[in-house]
Structure formats: structure tokens, C-alpha cells
Amino acid sequence: MVTEGNIAENEDNAVKVQPKETPAAKPKVVYTIEILKIIKDAQQQHGLRHGDYQRYRGYCTRRIRRLRKTLHLPQGDKRHFKKREVTEQHLKDEKFIYIPLMLAERAWGYAMQLRQEANTEPRKKFHLVSRLRKAASYAVQLQTLCEAEVCDARTKLEAQAYVSWIVGVLHFELKLWKSAMKNLKEAQVVYEKLMSALNEEDALLYKQKVEELTPSLRYCAYNIGDQAGIEDLMQLRSQTHGDLLHSLDSLMIQSKEHSAEVLSEVSWRGRSVAVRSERVRVFLLAERSLDASLGQAGADKIELLESHLMDCKDAIQVIKEEVKQDPNSKNRTQGSGLSSLQYLHSYLMYIRLERTIQRNLLLAQQAKDNLKTAGNGQQPSEGKKTRPQDLVRLYEIILQNLGELQQLSGMEDDAQYQESVEVRTKTYKAFRCFYIAESLAALRRWRDCVALYSRATAYASDAASSLPSSGELATLKPELATLEAAIDSNKYSALAYSVLGTEGTPDTEPGTVAKPGAKLKKVPLAERLGEYYEDPSLASKSPNVIKLPPDMQPIPAKPLFFDLAQNQLEFPSLEDKLDVKIKPAAGGGSGQPAGISGFVKGLWGWGGAKK
Numbered sequence: 001m002v003t004e005g006n007i008a009e010n011e012d013n014a015v016k017v018q019p020k021e022t023p024a025a026k027p028k029v030v031y032t033i034e035i036l037k038i039i040k041d042a043q044q045q046h047g048l049r050h051g052d053y054q055r056y057r058g059y060c061t062r063r064i065r066r067l068r069k070t071l072h073l074p075q076g077d078k079r080h081f082k083k084r085e086v087t088e089q090h091l092k093d094e095k096f097i098y099i100p101l102m103l104a105e106r107a108w109g110y111a112m113q114l115r116q117e118a119n120t121e122p123r124k125k126f127h128l129v130s131r132l133r134k135a136a137s138y139a140v141q142l143q144t145l146c147e148a149e150v151c152d153a154r155t156k157l158e159a160q161a162y163v164s165w166i167v168g169v170l171h172f173e174l175k176l177w178k179s180a181m182k183n184l185k186e187a188q189v190v191y192e193k194l195m196s197a198l199n200e201e202d203a204l205l206y207k208q209k210v211e212e213l214t215p216s217l218r219y220c221a222y223n224i225g226d227q228a229g230i231e232d233l234m235q236l237r238s239q240t241h242g243d244l245l246h247s248l249d250s251l252m253i254q255s256k257e258h259s260a261e262v263l264s265e266v267s268w269r270g271r272s273v274a275v276r277s278e279r280v281r282v283f284l285l286a287e288r289s290l291d292a293s294l295g296q297a298g299a300d301k302i303e304l305l306e307s308h309l310m311d312c313k314d315a316i317q318v319i320k321e322e323v324k325q326d327p328n329s330k331n332r333t334q335g336s337g338l339s340s341l342q343y344l345h346s347y348l349m350y351i352r353l354e355r356t357i358q359r360n361l362l363l364a365q366q367a368k369d370n371l372k373t374a375g376n377g378q379q380p381s382e383g384k385k386t387r388p389q390d391l392v393r394l395y396e397i398i399l400q401n402l403g404e405l406q407q408l409s410g411m412e413d414d415a416q417y418q419e420s421v422e423v424r425t426k427t428y429k430a431f432r433c434f435y436i437a438e439s440l441a442a443l444r445r446w447r448d449c450v451a452l453y454s455r456a457t458a459y460a461s462d463a464a465s466s467l468p469s470s471g472e473l474a475t476l477k478p479e480l481a482t483l484e485a486a487i488d489s490n491k492y493s494a495l496a497y498s499v500l501g502t503e504g505t506p507d508t509e510p511g512t513v514a515k516p517g518a519k520l521k522k523v524p525l526a527e528r529l530g531e532y533y534e535d536p537s538l539a540s541k542s543p544n545v546i547k548l549p550p551d552m553q554p555i556p557a558k559p560l561f562f563d564l565a566q567n568q569l570e571f572p573s574l575e576d577k578l579d580v581k582i583k584p585a586a587g588g589g590s591g592q593p594a595g596i597s598g599f600v601k602g603l604w605g606w607g608g609a610k611k
Contacts, residue, residue, distance in 0.1 A: 031094040031151050035142075035158040036191075037205055038098075039105055053113035060106035067099050085141070088148050097151075100142040104166065107135035125173075132170040139166040154194070161190035165213070172216060181220035188213045199265045199274045201340040268347045269414060273340045277322065280348070283315040287351060305359040312352045319345045338410045346408050353401045360401075364394045364431075388438035395432035399425060420473060423466045427476050430459035434487060441490070446498035453491035460484050 042063075047055030068074055071093065076082040090096045111131035118124045139162055145151075146159035168183035188210050195206035265274045266284055275281050290308055297304050323341045338346065370386035402425045411417050433456035440449040464480045467473050520533040526546045537544055 033155045053109045057109040060102045064102045100138050104135045104138035107131045136166045139163045161187045177220045177223045199272050201274045273344045277318050280315045283311050316348045346410050388435045391435040426463035430456045446494045449494040
């Protein structure tokens, strides 16, 4: 007997059993078939760029053969033919949908080939119409497959627009103007809705298709002739079926859900671009969650930013390769704007430069903390002394990054963007001047130091007047106020030291401020009479007045006067002091001294024996 208690007990059991079966269910696979993009790419690559419909028809035939072979859906064997249509049960792979699409394209391509040949052979026009009917039947089969649950709203809309276009072309050839106009207008409306719902790169293709249908619609309206037909043409934009409107709503909802789950496009400075590379998508998702990760990182913020910058470098390299292979990017001139890939590259470069600036600001904050710690007489936490020159280098890198931000492609005409970068540039120039002045103060170059403090004040006041009252840039105001206070304090100290005349190179280590008179203290009073310095050692028992003994100084060994006078002196004759015999001359004349040669001959016996 069934009672109310048994019923309740059975219901409880049913509720308990149901969750056990839920995890076993597999998630549904949803296909997105971009029909217009697929056929346009195939047409451009296989003959239609030059109007060769026969080549395109041959490509479609080969493509169908490859698809049937890959999907194991042959139509019989070598001897027998057995027709096998694609049904909804085959939709385990999205490639099955390509078979009716290629069949329709092959029939349409054959019809366009016959249209070219019909100029000389009118009978081929009947064959043309027959092939268009075949294309329409395959297009209807494609739409039936796309109405399955495994296809999303975009695929259904594209299939519907494709069928409307094929049927419109058929009725156009049959001169059924009203029916042709209705179908072509319905295709145009769907493509316009898709164009408004998708990103800029995909919307360009649909815009071209809409413009392609406009002349045919005008010709249909002209052939209708009456005013009612023209008014119907204008009203068809708003007269769409209920299923179509429902599909458009579904498309918008699914697009939002898809962008929430998987990043397919990014928006920057009022422009949306598609992201096709998987590596770039992963990086941009990490970029969205980086600020939250930095808030929880603590002391590891710099390491996290450096790792993120390495990923950004890889993503930029991927986009560079895509830009090289993209024909749209090559054809862009400087005045015609950027393609989607080029704009995405600029966005990634913007991220890289901004994150680099953020990392350098964190390093600068660490250096400032170390300087304060050293000024209080404590040991820095990292064990390495920080000098003002280190901060100057960091702010130089930041200013260089800001300069690259101003020169990014596509941002030259963005006045708001350029203004914000310019304000930040003035701010960090003030910090750079301040720490250059601190470096010169360590070298006791007080006049240069005062000049740089004045320049830092000018930059800081200019930047503070340009900063907005709210937003990200407003956070720089407290930093500038602190900087201006530090500049005033140090500037007056530098002025006092410059008045005392303590210019020169200190004997202390770089990075420390020398006390005034530290060098003059070692100089004796006799050598610094022209410089004022209150030396308390002069009143002590051992004053430093003069150096004793004085240093040795070199003097000339010979006066230059005597060297010049020697050439004008006449020395007295010393012949009377010489003991020399005079030899008589031959013929009774007076003799002359024999000379030194005779003396030597006689001494050594060189003259020989006398006979």
C-alpha cells in the first residue's frame, strides 16, 4: 500500500541518487563555423582572385574527396556508387559540416563559370540555372545541419545568411525580382547584425559582403519599378522573422559568455582587437590578474614582475611573427592607420613598458629606504650600501621608458594619452634632478648642487599643476609634496656650504657628505692665508702654522751667467813656463822650436842612430 510517507521517502531517495549520475555526463561540444570567412579564404587562395572559377571548382572537388576520406564517409567503392548524405548523427566532428558547404560552393563556382561562357554560348544559361538550384539545395542541407544543438548562434546565423544569398542569386538569374530582393536583403541584414556584434577584424569581412550585395539590391528595386517595391526594400531592414531576432539575441548572449570564459579580444583606448594566438591569450589573462597577485606577493613583487615581463616578451615575439605574415599589415601605409595585429603589438608594448616602470619604481623605493637607514646610522637590510647615483640610474631608465610610450605606433594623435605621459615625465625628471643634486652634494660641488635643486623645484611645481584631482595620476601628488619639502631643506644647506667656500673634492668615501673644512684642517696656516677657516688647533700647544723642516727645493748647479761669459774671456800666455829648446835654422837663420813631434821622436828613438 502506497502512503504519503512512502511517496516522500521515495522522493528523498530520488534526490540522493540523481547527483551521482550528473558527474558522468560529458560536457556538450559547441561548434563555431565561420562560413563566410572559410569560403572567402578558399576563394582568394584558389583562383577567384583572378576570376578563375574552373580552378576554384576543381579545388572544391578535391576538398570534398579529402573530407570524405578523412571522415570515413565514402559514397560506395570503386565499382558501385551509393549516395551517403551527412546527417545530424554524423556531427561528432565539425568537419562533417564542411561537406555540404563545399558541395554548394562547387555548384556555385560551376554556375559562375557557365555565366562567363554564356556570353558566346547562350544555351549554357540553362545549365547555369540548374547548377544554382543544386547549390541552393546543398545550402539548405547545410542550414539544416547548423540548426542542431552542437552549433552556436553565430553558426546558425551565418548558415541562414548563406542560404538567403544563394537563393537570392538563383532568383536574380530567374528574374524573380521581388523574391531575389527579399532574400538578398535578408542576407544583408544578417551580415550587418553580425558585423555589429563581432570585433573589428572579423567585421571587416562582413562589411565587404554587405557592400557587395548593395548593387544587386538596387538593380532589383529598379526592375520592380513601382514605388511600393522600393518602399518594401527600405522596410526589409526592420522586417525580419522572429527566429532571426531570437538568434541575434542568442548570439549577443553567447558572445558575452564566451568573452567571460575565454579571452578572444581586448579593448584598449576605445578600440577592440581580436586575440587569436593561444600564448597571447594566456598572457593577457595573467595580466588581468597580476595586480591582485602583486597585492598578495609581499616582498616578492619584483620577482613576480620580472617573470611577467619575460612572458610579455614571448607574447610580443609571437605577434611580431604574425605581423610579418599578415598581408594587411604590409599594405598599411603610415597615414592609413594600424591593422589589428599592429594595434595588438602596440598594446603589448604598452604593457611591457608600464610593467617595467612599475618594477623600477619598486627598486627605487627599496633604494630610498636603504638611504634613510644609512642616514640614521643603521646597516641596510640587504647589506649593500645604496648611493644617490643608483637612484639616478633608475629614474633615467624610467624616463627612457616614458619616451618609448610616447612613440608607440597609433598613439601619436591621442592627445589625452600624450598629456598623461608628459605629466609623468615631468614628475620623474624632478626626482632625477633631486638625486643628481644629492650625488653632487657628496662631492661638495655646492654651486652645481644648488642649480639642480632649483631645476628639480621647477619640474615638481610644473608637474603638480598639471596633475588631475582624481585618477591614477592623482597618486603622484603626495610624492611631489614630499619631494618639494626635501628639496627646500637640502637646497638651503647647500647654499650655506657654498657661502662658506668649501668647494672641492672630499677625502671621504663617495656617497657621504663631507664636513666643511675637512680638507683645510690638514693644511698649515701659512699656506691657506687666503681662505677662512676657524681652526681650533691654532690656540692649542701644537698649532699647525708652518711646516718644519721645510721641503727640499731643487736649485741650479751652475749659474747660467758663467757659462755665457766663458766665451769672452782671454787667458794669459804660458809659453815662458814651458822648457823648449830652439833648433837653429839652415842658412844661418833663426831657429824655430822643434815642436812636439821632434820631442816625441827623440824620446822614443824614432829618428834612428846618428852616423
